[in-house]
Amino acid sequence: MRTIVAGNWKMNTDRVSAAALIDALVKESASFGAEVEVIIAPPFPFLGMAVEKCAGTTIRVAAQNCHEAEKGAYTGEVSATMLRSIGVQACIAGHSERRQYFSESDARIGEKVAALLALGLTPIFCCGEKKEERESGRHFDVVTEQMKGALGRFSNAELERVIIAYEPVWAIGTGLTASNEQAQEMHAHIRALLHTHGASVADHVPILYGGSCNPSNAEGLFAQTDVNGGLIGGASLVAEHFLELVRIASDSKASRP
Ligand code: 13P
Numbered sequence: 713m714r715t716i717v718a719g720n721w722k723m724n725t726d727r728v729s730a731a732a733l734i735d736a737l738v739k740e741s742a743s744f745g746a747e748v749e750v751i752i753a754p755p756f757p758f759l760g761m762a763v764e765k766c767a768g769t770t771i772r773v774a775a776q777n778c779h780e781a782e783k784g785a786y787t788g789e790v791s792a793t794m795l796r797s798i799g800v801q802a803c804i805a806g807h808s809e810r811r812q813y814f815s816e817s818d819a820r821i822g823e824k825v826a827a828l829l830a831l832g833l834t835p836i837f838c839c840g841e842k843k844e845e846r847e848s849g850r851h852f853d854v855v856t857e858q859m860k861g862a863l864g865r866f867s868n869a870e871l872e873r874v875i876i877a878y879e880p881v882w883a884i885g886t887g888l889t890a891s892n893e894q895a896q897e898m899h900a901h902i903r904a905l906l907h908t909h910g911a912s913v914a915d916h917v918p919i920l921y922g923g924s925c926n927p928s929n930a931e932g933l934f935a936q937t938d939v940n941g942g943l944i945g946g947a948s949l950v951a952e953h954f955l956e957l958v959r960i961a962s963d964s965k966a967s968r969p
Contacts, residue, residue, distance in 0.1 A: 713916075713918060714749055714940065714941075715747060715748050715749070715934075715940050715962075715964070716748070716749045716750075716751060716918050716920055716940060716941040716961075717748060717749075717750055717941050717942055717954070718750075718752070718774065718836060718875075718877075718920065718941070718943045718948075719752045719753060719944050719948025719949075719954050720753045720807070720922075720944065720948060721754045721949060722755075722776065722809070724755070724949055725754065725755065725758065727758065730755070730758040730761065730762070731761060731765070733949065734752070734754070734761070734762050736951035737750070737771060737951060737954065738765055738766060738769055738771065741766075741769040741770060741771055744770055744771075744958055744962070745962040745965075745966075746770075747962055747966065748941070748958055748961045748962045748965060749770070749772065749941075750771045750772070751771070751772045751773070751774050752766075752771060752773060753774040753775060753802075753803075753804055753836075754773070756776075756790055759795070760799075763798055763799035763800060772802060772834075773799070773800050773801060773802075774801065774803055775790070775795050775802075775803040776803070776804050776807065777803070777805070777807070777810055777824075778790055778803050778805075778824055778827065778828065779791050779792075779824070779827075780820065780824045780826070780827045781827070782827070792827045793831060795833065796832070796833055800833070802828075802834035802835070802836055802875070803824075803828050803834070803835060803836065804835075804877075804943075805824040805825050805828065805836065805862075806818070806821035806824070806825075806837055806838045806839065806858070806862060807838045807879070808838060808840055808879060808884060809884075812881075817861075818858055818860075818861025819861060819862070821861075821862040822861065822862040825837055825862060825863065825866070826866075829866070829874075834873060834874070835874050835875070836874075836875045836876075837862060837863060837877070838878075838879050838922070838943070839855050839858040839859060839862075839876065839877070839878060839879070840855065840858075840880045840883075840884075840922075840923070841855060841880055841881065841882075842881045842882065843882035846880065846882060851898065852901050855878070855902065856905060859905050868912060871909055871916075872912065872913055872916040872917065874917055875917070875920065876902060876906075876917055876919045876920065877919075877921070877922045877943040878895070878898050878899060878919060878920070878921055878922070879922035879923050879943060880898075880923050883922075883923025884922065885924070885945060885946060886923075887924050888924060889923060889924040889933070890921070890923060890933075892935070892936055895921050895933050895936055896936040896937060896938060896939065899919045899921070899937075899938035900937070902919050903919065903938045918941060919940050920940060920942050921933050921934075921939050921941075921942050921943070922942060922944065925942045925943075925947065925957070926944075926946070926953060926957075927947065927956040927957060927960065930942060930957050930960045930961070931963075931964065934960055934961050934964040935967075941961050942961070944957060
């Protein structure tokens, strides 16, 4: 199973700080072990620069969102076709901030995943429950619905090209991380859902944890059986922290049977 550390920069950085952050990662990239894939998702205006700066390294560049249509009268939107044309290789779909602030439904997120898969881009599909959903014990059902609603229509071959990120909404940007046990039990639940499509899907799809993941808690999280790395927000904006997370993921992968 692949191990992945992905940085979601959200709506942060400017041209100068984005360039500095990418340069700092590129400088260290030769030391990244082959056992960990590193992905960065800068804001749209800096994607071209990121692709250019990361060329010749193992760092892959992702977008944070895309529109599901190929092109057309959708002012302000960016298509997967455009992303591919500049060398972007992956794209986050269905982040909880898109669900919350831009009313993205599971069906719509499924359309985005379909558009990405059709073009050979890697979708990083996000799911996760809100605080009140966990408190009322509905977290497994919520994640099941999100998975089925967005990913239910895809073939096994398509599903095998997806990366899943479990991001409990109550843990995002709050400093409240899921415990190792909470992360593992939900990741195991997601793995079991994938297994209903066949062992090969369950064996191929990495499930990343996201939500206040940082160098002080990543070791325990990344060591969990069904946690295959992280989707990192705040800590991905500080090069040393992100690089430390890559190292922790490498070590955790190396110590697995
Ligand atoms: P934080 O790491 O800032 O909590 O964000 C997680 C996230 O939303 C990554 O997509």
